[in-house]
Amino acid sequence: MRTLPALLLSVAIAVGLGGAARALEEAPEPPHQQWPFEGVFGTYDTAASQRGFQVYKEVCSVCHAVKHLAFRNLEEIGYTEDQVKGIAAQYQVTDGPNDEGQMFQRPARPSDPIPGPFPNDQAARAANNGALPPDLSLITKAREGGPDYVYAILTGFKDPPAGFKVNEGMYYNQYFAGHQIKMPPPLSQTDQLKYADGTQATVPQMSHDVVSFLSWAAEPNLNERHRIGFKVILFLIIATGVFYAAKRKIWSRIH
Ligand code: HEC
Numbered sequence: 001m002r003t004l005p006a007l008l009l010s011v012a013i014a015v016g017l018g019g020a021a022r023a024l025e026e027a028p029e030p031p032h033q034q035w036p037f038e039g040v041f042g043t044y045d046t047a048a049s050q051r052g053f054q055v056y057k058e059v060c061s062v063c064h065a066v067k068h069l070a071f072r073n074l075e076e077i078g079y080t081e082d083q084v085k086g087i088a089a090q091y092q093v094t095d096g097p098n099d100e101g102q103m104f105q106r107p108a109r110p111s112d113p114i115p116g117p118f119p120n121d122q123a124a125r126a127a128n129n130g131a132l133p134p135d136l137s138l139i140t141k142a143r144e145g146g147p148d149y150v151y152a153i154l155t156g157f158k159d160p161p162a163g164f165k166v167n168e169g170m171y172y173n174q175y176f177a178g179h180q181i182k183m184p185p186p187l188s189q190t191d192q193l194k195y196a197d198g199t200q201a202t203v204p205q206m207s208h209d210v211v212s213f214l215s216w217a218a219e220p221n222l223n224e225r226h227r228i229g230f231k232v233i234l235f236l237i238i239a240t241g242v243f244y245a246a247k248r249k250i251w252s253r254i255h
Contacts, residue, residue: 027177030145030152033208037215041230043223044216046078051195052213053077055206058193059186060136063128065116068137069217072110076220077213084110091115129169131182140211141218147211149175154207157185 036045053074056066071088075081088108093115096103108115116135118124125132140146152175160172160179170180187210190202199205216222 027175027179030148030175033148033151033211035147035212035215037212037222041226043226044077045212047197048209048212049077049216050079050213051197051199051206052209052211052216054196055187055193055210056136056213059206060210062117063124063133063183064136065118066114066137066214066217067116067135069114070110071108071112071114073220077216081110088112129182133183136214137217139218140215147215150214151207151211153181154187154210155204157188 036042036048056064071084074084074087079087088110091108091112091114092105093108093112094103095106098104118127121132134142140150143149145152153173156173156175158172158174160166164172164179166172166180170182171184172179173181187203187206190200192203192206193201195201
């Protein structure tokens with residue numbers, strides 16, 4: 001019988017501590033952004049997704065992989081087959097073994113997964129101050145707040161408030177839990193890159209575009225799903241009308 005109060009006490013302490021830990025970690029809710037892929041009729045903006053791929057390739061890919069994407073998937077955001085071949089050919093991948101049992105390097109093909117920057121997680125941590133840059137191909141699904149959260153992180157690097165001590169190798173970020181992140185601000189100035197389509201590369205623009213690309217990467221079937229959903233709803237409306245008319249016709253004989 002002595003164990004019950006002890007148990008209750010330990011539960012109370014655990015809950016209390018959990019609450020305290022959460023308060024410490026608390027980050028403001030990411031502000032909501034307008035995304036064209038939201039809502040029942042939402043679709044991806046291919047121009048934004050292509051610009052976002054450019055941002056990923058020129059900036060984020062130094063540290064982050066998108067391991068669930070193969071080059072040929074890029075055709076879904078509007079690149080032609082030849083463009084995809086050209087993009088793939090800029091990368092080297094390891095293949096083999098050949099007849100002598102050796103692994104060898106060759107230019108990537110459209111069917112290859114897009115290679116990440118590091119051979120393994122240990123190498124990724126070693127290059128990033130002990131922190132693992134997470135794979136980005138599912139990140140908009142993996143984090144609460146989704147696209148809004150990723151956008152908020154990218155645009156949330158600020159000077160710390162007076163009295164806030166930022167540890168060495170970390171950066172103040174308004175929206176990261178605990179406000180200190182081991183990612184240096186990846187998008188920090190206008191025209192940091194030159195967009196192929198001439199759009200001006202401001203920090204909010206680049207952030208918006210790369211999040212559009214990553215949202216597509218995390219849910220490539222959304223356009224198709226929305227198209228089918230729309231057809232199903234249309235079908236249900238028509239079928240309801242037909243059944244209603246039939247019901248009236250059948251019952252009219254009884255009155
Ligand atoms: C110099 C390396 C580097 C570059 C470049 C970089 N990141 Fe990161 N990123 C990191 C590291 C390291 C972490 C892990 C940080 C941590 O856990 O403190 C991270 C974490 C993240 C997170 C996860 C935050 C979370 O909730 O865990 C997102 C999202 C992210 N990066 C997006 C991007 C995007 C998008 C780009 C390109 C615009 C980019 N990063 C460029 C190193 C980098």
